Amino acid sequence: MEQNRCPRCGNTDIDLFYQGSKGWYCRACIKFSRVLLSETRQENWDDYPADLDSEYRLNFELTDHQKIISRQICKQMKEKDVLVWAVTGAGKTELCMEFIQQCLNQKKRVAIVIARRQVVLELAERFQQAFQCKVIPVCEGYTRDIDGDLLIMTAHQCYRFFEKKFDHIIVDEPDAFPYDGNPVLQGIVRNSCKGTMLYLSATPDSKLLENCHVLQLFSRPHGYNLPVPVSVYCLPVFSYFYVFCWVLNRVKQGIPFLIFVPTIKDAHRMTVFLKCRFNVKCCTSKTKDKDGIITKMKQKKISGMICTTILERGVTFEGIDVCVWNADHLTFSSASLIQIAGRVGRKASRPDGDCLFLCFSRSRKVDESIQMINYANNTKMSIMSSETQ
Numbered sequence: 001m002e003q004n005r006c007p008r009c010g011n012t013d014i015d016l017f018y019q020g021s022k023g024w025y026c027r028a029c030i031k032f033s034r035v036l037l038s039e040t041r042q043e044n045w046d047d048y049p050a051d052l053d054s055e056y057r058l059n060f061e062l063t064d065h066q067k068i069i070s071r072q073i074c075k076q077m078k079e080k081d082v083l084v085w086a087v088t089g090a091g092k093t094e095l096c097m098e099f100i101q102q103c104l105n106q107k108k109r110v111a112i113v114i115a116r117r118q119v120v121l122e123l124a125e126r127f128q129q130a131f132q133c134k135v136i137p138v139c140e141g142y143t144r145d146i147d148g149d150l151l152i153m154t155a156h157q158c159y160r161f162f163e164k165k166f167d168h169i170i171v172d173e174p175d176a177f178p179y180d181g182n183p184v185l186q187g188i189v190r191n192s193c194k195g196t197m198l199y200l201s202a203t204p205d206s207k208l209l210e211n212c213h214v215l216q217l218f219s220r221p222h223g224y225n226l227p228v229p230v231s232v233y234c235l236p237v238f239s240y241f242y243v244f245c246w247v248l249n250r251v252k253q254g255i256p257f258l259i260f261v262p263t264i265k266d267a268h269r270m271t272v273f274l275k276c277r278f279n280v281k282c283c284t285s286k287t288k289d290k291d292g293i294i295t296k297m298k299q300k301k302i303s304g305m306i307c308t309t310i311l312e313r314g315v316t317f318e319g320i321d322v323c324v325w326n327a328d329h330l331t332f333s334s335a336s337l338i339q340i341a342g343r344v345g346r347k348a349s350r351p352d353g354d355c356l357f358l359c360f361s362r363s364r365k366v367d368e369s370i371q372m373i374n375y376a377n378n379t380k381m382s383i384m385s386s387e388t389q
């Protein structure tokens, strides 16, 4: 064997190396195409256009906290991987614009890697509005044109770039499926990058916290605290009645709401129960017209939605209240509970909002998530590097 490390995914487990007719190849990342261990091909990027306009424009101004973090990113990325630990709704995307601009100025290649395809398309549009250069999304259905000035893509698409390599990669929500807990995908992303990486997360794991310079931003642009969830304990038999009263209360006040439940079965059951009286819809991974239902919710054509964790990140609804039924169920980690609580209070005109964790028994994860939100509210912002911790 010429070398014992896959050039693309970084796999070193020799049991996953096989000898083919052309030489040894890696089976850990075979589903992306066959890559020979001896492959050290280095391709070059086309030059940036000479008249590249790297300035970005926003139609709002960053807050003072955002500006400080934004400057720190530019500074610390020169030395080491950086983790921006920011609460949901802190404006993570805007925080990296200055850094991206700097990279474009220096003719460096940057990519933004995002877990979900839908968010890739949304973000590409937002970046295209802010930047004048050619921003292109690379994800399922958008793989024909992969030669832009700024690439926004799903982690799976990174395999196309391990020979070219980016100067820097920004990974949004590394704690989300499918990137989280997938060493092959993580290896592929890492190996498509020559320089330092920037991670953006609301709920980072201990590995990231240890290995990166950490910048914390725990305040939202509107300046209000994150709504702190209230946990209520009740017997399962009474829980439906409790939810019913909670929903009735929201409907009377005209407040849109989301009810998170642990499983698809629970979602259907809860929907059938609430539908008798309220105008609600169910949204799970099995729902066919997800986008249509989400649009209806945004246009306030329905009072609320019953959903599984598929809506825990990404989608923003304005001025909603949230209830998590059976919050102590093992489907919900403390990270996902924090994400769910982060759905509330996104809008400056209604920055408070209610978040209810309805539990059947005492749960450490529920307590931890509430503690973490309190900690974020007390901290607001800090700049720490792993050496000084």
Ligand SMILES: [Zn+2]
Pocket: 006, 007, 008, 009, 010, 011, 026, 027, 028, 029, 030, 035
């Ligand atoms: Zn591999």
